[in-house]
Amino acid sequence: MNKEKTFEEDLKELESIANNLENGELNLDEAIKEFEKGMKLSKECTKKLDLAEKKINILLQDDQGNLKEEEFVYEEQ
Amino acid sequence: MDEEKVFNVSQVNKYVKMIIDNDAFLNNINISGEITNFKAHYTGHFYFTLKDENATIKCVMFKSNAQYVNFKPEDGMKVVINGSINVFERDGVYQVYCKSMKKSGLGELYLAYEKLKKKLKDEGMFDDIHKKEIPFLPKRVGVITSRTGAVIKDIINVSTRRYPNVNLLIYPASVQGVNVASTVISGIKAFNKIGNVDVIIIARGGGSFEDLFGFNDEFLAREIFNSKIPIVSAVGHETDFTICDFVSDLRAPTPSAAAELVYPKYSDIVSKISVDKNRNILAINGYLNRKKEYLEKIKASKLEKVPYDMINKNRMAIDKIITLSKNVVAMKIEKYKSICEKNIAKIDALSPLKTLIRGYSVVKNEDGMIIKSKLDVNKDDNLNITFKDGNIDVIVK
Numbered sequence: 186m187n188k189e190k191t192f193e194e195d196l197k198e199l200e201s202i203a204n205n206l207e208n209g210e211l212n213l214d215e216a217i218k219e220f221e222k223g224m225k226l227s228k229e230c231t232k233k234l235d236l237a238e239k240k241i242n243i244l245l246q247d248d249q250g251n252l253k254e255e256e257f258v259y260e261e262q
Numbered sequence: 263m264d265e266e267k268v269f270n271v272s273q274v275n276k277y278v279k280m281i282i283d284n285d286a287f288l289n290n291i292n293i294s295g296e297i298t299n300f301k302a303h304y305t306g307h308f309y310f311t312l313k314d315e316n317a318t319i320k321c322v323m324f325k326s327n328a329q330y331v332n333f334k335p336e337d338g339m340k341v342v343i344n345g346s347i348n349v350f351e352r353d354g355v356y357q358v359y360c361k362s363m364k365k366s367g368l369g370e371l372y373l374a375y376e377k378l379k380k381k382l383k384d385e386g387m388f389d390d391i392h393k394k395e396i397p398f399l400p401k402r403v404g405v406i407t408s409r410t411g412a413v414i415k416d417i418i419n420v421s422t423r424r425y426p427n428v429n430l431l432i433y434p435a436s437v438q439g440v441n442v443a444s445t446v447i448s449g450i451k452a453f454n455k456i457g458n459v460d461v462i463i464i465a466r467g468g469g470s471f472e473d474l475f476g477f478n479d480e481f482l483a484r485e486i487f488n489s490k491i492p493i494v495s496a497v498g499h500e501t502d503f504t505i506c507d508f509v510s511d512l513r514a515p516t517p518s519a520a521a522e523l524v525y526p527k528y529s530d531i532v533s534k535i536s537v538d539k540n541r542n543i544l545a546i547n548g549y550l551n552r553k554k555e556y557l558e559k560i561k562a563s564k565l566e567k568v569p570y571d572m573i574n575k576n577r578m579a580i581d582k583i584i585t586l587s588k589n590v591v592a593m594k595i596e597k598y599k600s601i602c603e604k605n606i607a608k609i610d611a612l613s614p615l616k617t618l619i620r621g622y623s624v625v626k627n628e629d630g631m632i633i634k635s636k637l638d639v640n641k642d643d644n645l646n647i648t649f650k651d652g653n654i655d656v657i658v659k
Contacts, residue, residue, distance in 0.1 A: 191397065191398070192398065192399045193397065193398030193399060196398070196531070196534065196535070196538075199535070199538045199539070199542075200534075200538050202538075202542060203538045203541035203542050203545060206541075206542060206545030206546055206549060207541065207545045207548075209545075209548070209549055209552065211549075213553060216546065216549050217546070220542055220545075220546040223538070223539070223542040224539070224542060224543075227535050227536075227538060227539035227542070230531075230535045231532075231535055234399075234528070234531060234532065234535070235427075237401070237427035237429060238427055238429070239422070239426060239427045239428055239429070240428075240429045240430070241418060241428065241429075241430045241432070242430070242431050242432070243409065243431070243432045243433075243434065244404075244431055244432065244433045244434075244449075244452060244453075244456075245434070246448070246452070252452055252455075252456065254431065257409075257430070257432050259414065259415060259418070260409070260410055
């Protein structure tokens with residue numbers, strides 16, 4: 186497997202599968218294959234979407250130029 | 263010491279106003295300076311401040327005069343105004359009431375901005391061909407801005423409202439003063455080095471041309487241009503443009519808009535997925551139904567009906583031929599029957615029996631030859647006579 190497909194690519198593929206199926210120009214084997222792929226993609230997209238976790242961090246640099254992340258806490262001015 | 267006289271504020275302001283009003287020099291004066299904090303009020307009046315290196319003076323230009331200004335005044339512009347100086351008694355301030363305004367060459371900062379803009383533009387750094395695509399749904403967003411203030415708050419609020427599970431990494435930067443370029447550059451460098459964000463927002467709230475000037479930096483522009491990670495610039499508000507905006511991959515009119523451009527609406531994506539999923543299901547069902555119908559049709563028409571039709575058609579042809587043959591044969595039979603009958607009648611008419619019935623007889627000699635003349639008969643010949651009802655033998659005398 187090479188580069189993982191982006192969420193957007195998955196979403197676009199799902200849409201194009203729907204278009205293809207709606208056109209109805211595929212033969213039966215192809216249509217069923219596309220349909221299965223579409224259902225798998227919709228599941229994966231939903232999974233990817235809900236996998237994300239809310240995270241707001243701040244990137245800080247120390248005197249030596251080392252970077253480290255900390256949780257961001259908003260401070261009023 | 264004499265008792266000192268005490269005045270109230272109104273009296274003082276009124277006195278100052280009187281002095282100034284009576285000063286012919288202040289009643290008609292030309293002033294040159296750079297416009298800043300320019301506001302064109304919807305009523306048509308202009309409010310702005312004129313400044314030089316050391317001082318500022320408030321100015322107002324009413325619609326009746328402002329309408330004759332034949333250019334669009336903006337911050338950083340160097341102008342010469344003509345007007346009078348009046349005191350606003352209530353506030354104890356004085357300001358210039360402008361009658362006319364002329365451009366006097368552009369402000370230093372503005373010129374520097376225009377020069378840099380032209381230089382980078384000529385290098386092709388603003389060309390669309392270099393603009394990187396902003397990911398549709400970023401895994402993580404880098405935000406370079408001040409860690410305090412409304413901007414970061416707006417970005418967090420707006421992005422979280424659109425997409426609850428945001429992943430933001432904030433790089434604190436200086437957004438005003440001399441350190442803008444260097445801190446923003448450090449931020450871009452840091453994100454590119456770690457490579458853990460897939461889009462960067464550079465954000466700063468609105469401000470005057472001078473406030474935003476730190477973003478008109480050549481080194482910053484080049485750092486943005488060379489960033490491998492796409493950059494959204496949200497510096498200033500709507501009408502404020504900086505070099506940073508031009509060179510970035512996408513320009514957002516406000517920091518909040520940048521958050522909207524970077525994060526899609528969660529509900530939109532969810533509904534898009536479910537719409538496409540349902541389209542898939544509907545399409546495959548429709549597809550299969552169509553195939554099924556097609557199959558039924560083939561079974562009904564092509565496979566079963568057609569051969570039967572053909573058989574029936576041939577059967578009818580055969581029946582027709584049989585009937586036709588029958589008719590032909592019958593006609594032939596009739597024809598021959600009538601010929602036969604005709605011949606029988608003819609034969610009948612010529613039959614000797616008929617002649618015998620009428621009283622004639624037939625005489626034959628012993629050899630059975632018919633005697634047609636008396637010369638054929640001799641005496642004592644044995645003859646045979648046939649009558650209608652039988653034969654007799656006779657001897658000739």
